[in-house]
Amino acid sequence: MDIKVRKTIGQVLFILLAFYLDGLMKWAFLNNMNRGVIVILPQIMLMAIVMLTMRIDNRRQLMTYGIVFGLIYDSYYYGIVGLYTILLPLIMVGIDHFKFLLVKNNMGYELSIYFLSLTFLQSGIYLLERLLQQTNTSVFDFITYTLGPTLLWNVVVFFILYIPLANLSEWLVKYRRDSK
Template sequence: MDVKTRKITGQVIFILLALYLDGLMKWAFLNNMNTGEVMFIPQLMLMVLVMLSMRISDRRQLITYGIVFGLIYDSYYFGMIGLYTVLLPLAMVGVDHYKFLFVKANMGYEISIYFLALTFMQSGIYILERLLQQTKVDTMDFITFTLGPTLLWNMIVFFILYIPLANLSDWLVKYRRDK
């Protein structure tokens, strides 16, 4: 197995681990906090995908990651295929498009792109659920009780996990070509 294949395998395992930790965080920490109207939705997988997409230059690989892991996320957490399967590749293309505006990726740039991607994902899910009549939550209630707490929780987690996740992302993407 060459170095590039090992790095891609490592990226896939890294994303799957983040997908699992999303559910673990929700189950272990947030079940006690999600009582009443306020909802915290952890998005560690999206954080990992944004960090990897800031370092991966192949758009086809990013779209593939978005479709595959969106499908897995939908089937594992939602039970309704389509929300993440559609929105995650769109978010990855958006991140790939805007990462070229920055000279060098740093924490400030990455958190702003993650903030925009997270807002896009949560708003897109809300809009699709409203179109499919899966929710009856008012828009202002969604912004106040779901989007705001979700953004706050994920920004705190981003600050805590940035250095280890960024270092691991750098290591998983950079490789030397075999001869």
């Protein structure tokens, strides 16, 4: 098996691990915190996808990842197929389209892109759920009780997990063999 295939398998496993950590975090920590009106949604998989999108240059590979993992996320967490399946590829193509503006990948740029991606994703899910009449929450309640706490929680998690996830995603995208 050549190095590109191994790196692609590693990238897929990286996103699957982040997907698993989303569920684990929700089950372990947030089930106790989401008992009231406030709803916090962990998005570690989105964090991993944003980091990989900042480093992968192949748009076809990004679209494939977005559609496949959006479909997996929808079928596992939501039951409504289409929310993440539509929004994840849009986010990934948007990041890929504008990443030429960034001089260098660093924590500030990636935090701002993750923040904007998370805002777009949560707002898009809210709008699609409103269109499908799956929720009757007002816009102000959504911003106050879901979007704000979700952004705060995920930014704190971003600061905690940035260095290991950034190093791992950088290593998974680098295609050259290290010579001994």
